[in-house]
Structure formats: structure tokens, C-alpha cells
Amino acid sequence: WVAAARLPGLGLLALALYFLLPFDIRGYVYYLNTRYAHLAAALLVATAPATVPQWRRPLRLAAAACAAVLAFVMVRGYRAYSREAAELEPLVAATAPRPRVMGLVFDSQSRVVRFPVYIHGAAVLARARGGVPNFTFASTPHSPLRYVGEMPPTFPSEWQPQQMDYATQGIWYDHFLVRGVHPSRIFGERLQSELVVVAESGRSWLVRRR
Numbered sequence: 264w265v266a267a268a269r270l271p272g273l274g275l276l277a278l279a280l281y282f283l284l285p286f287d288i289r290g291y292v293y294y295l296n297t298r299y300a301h302l303a304a305a306l307l308v309a310t311a312p313a314t315v316p317q318w319r320r321p322l323r324l325a326a327a328a329c330a331a332v333l334a335f336v337m338v339r340g341y342r343a344y345s346r347e348a349a350e351l352e353p354l355v356a357a358t359a360p361r362p363r364v365m366g367l368v369f370d371s372q373s374r375v376v377r378f379p380v381y382i383h384g385a386a387v388l389a390r391a392r393g394g395v396p397n398f399t400f401a402s403t404p405h406s407p408l409r410y411v412g413e414m415p416p417t418f419p420s421e422w423q424p425q426q427m428d429y430a431t432q433g434i435w436y437d438h439f440l441v442r443g444v445h446p447s448r449i450f451g452e453r454l455q456s457e458l459v460v461v462a463e464s465g466r467s468w469l470v471r472r473r
Contacts, residue, residue: 274306291405344375350465352382355391357462357469360436362394363415364437367424370466382421384467385440397421397436429453439470441463446470 277299284296296413358364366385373380385396401408415436418426427433432455439458441449446468450458454470460468 268305270310274303274310277303277306297306333409347373347375350467351387353464354462354467355388358388358392360392362438363436364389364393364438364440365433366396366440367449368442369424381442384442388440437472441470442467
């Protein structure tokens, strides 16, 4: 009975962890409890007894129909998000090689998907042009990766761009990806002297050092 109870027990344990664990342990691990939802679902489905033989064909057809409906929804969603995310392409084109990009993302939300998919938009520009963004997981305690040299100075939380101190943090960067707020509200008179808006697309702006 121990072997028979192993999978159901693990499934129930995963389900309990989903409800009992916190969403995150700030600074160490994120999306903690949600990881167990998928594990619980897979384990509990695997514990379902074999179906009655005469039900197998209808169940296969039902499963295929569900997969087809889901595929239609997913394809439509991916296409819509691809069109929306294309707003970053002109900004990438206006980014110089090997940039230092600070992301000032005041609006990380998408009109297509529910998650804050633009929170790390600066990494898109940095990756495309061989540079470095202000935030990566290499700066977090739970990551096995570390910077070889100087760690880019940045504000404490990428979710709070209003905490940026230009004199001690912003001065290190030569590119700024701004989303959700016009750059003039952040940089003020600096846009007339040391900084300039070089590209605007959708709800995003790229500011570069002159």
C-alpha cells in the first residue's frame, strides 16, 4: 500500500505546499507557491485509475478537441503579443553597440497577457546589442551567476523605478528605456543638455546620452 499511496501522497503534498507557502521570499526566491500548482496537477492526474475500456475512445476525442481549442487560443494570443512587443524593435535599432541600459519601466503591463512582461525590457535591448542592463538575476542571492567585475549600480527594486538616483546610479548608464511615463518627467532639463530621446514606439521611449 505504501507504493500505491506514493503518487497520491506526493500530489496532495504539492497541493498543500501551493496553499501554504508564500508567493515569494523577498530577495531570495520568487513565484514560490505557484510552482507547486503544476506539480500537483501532474501528480494527481497520474494517479487517476485506468479508464473503462469503452470510455477510452470518447475520452481521446474529448482530449483532442480540448487540445485543438487550446492551440487556437494560444496561437491567437502569441500573435497578438508578438504584434504588441514589436514596439521594442525600433528601440533596439536605435541602441548603440555595447550599451549600458537602465530600465525605467513605470508600466510593465501588457494589453494582451496578464503578466508584467515588460518589467525587464532593458534586457532585450542589452542582449540584442551586446550590452548590460541595470537588473539581472546575477545580482540576486539565489542565482548561481555572478558578475565578474563591477555590478551595475541600480535602484533597490526594478518594480520601483521612481527610486532611481541619477547622480549615483543613472550617471553610469548611456541608454535609458522608459515605459509608461514621458522621459521629461524623469530627466527634466537634462533632456536639453546631456540626454536626448532617440526613439519612441508605443508606450516606450529610448533616451541616450549625447
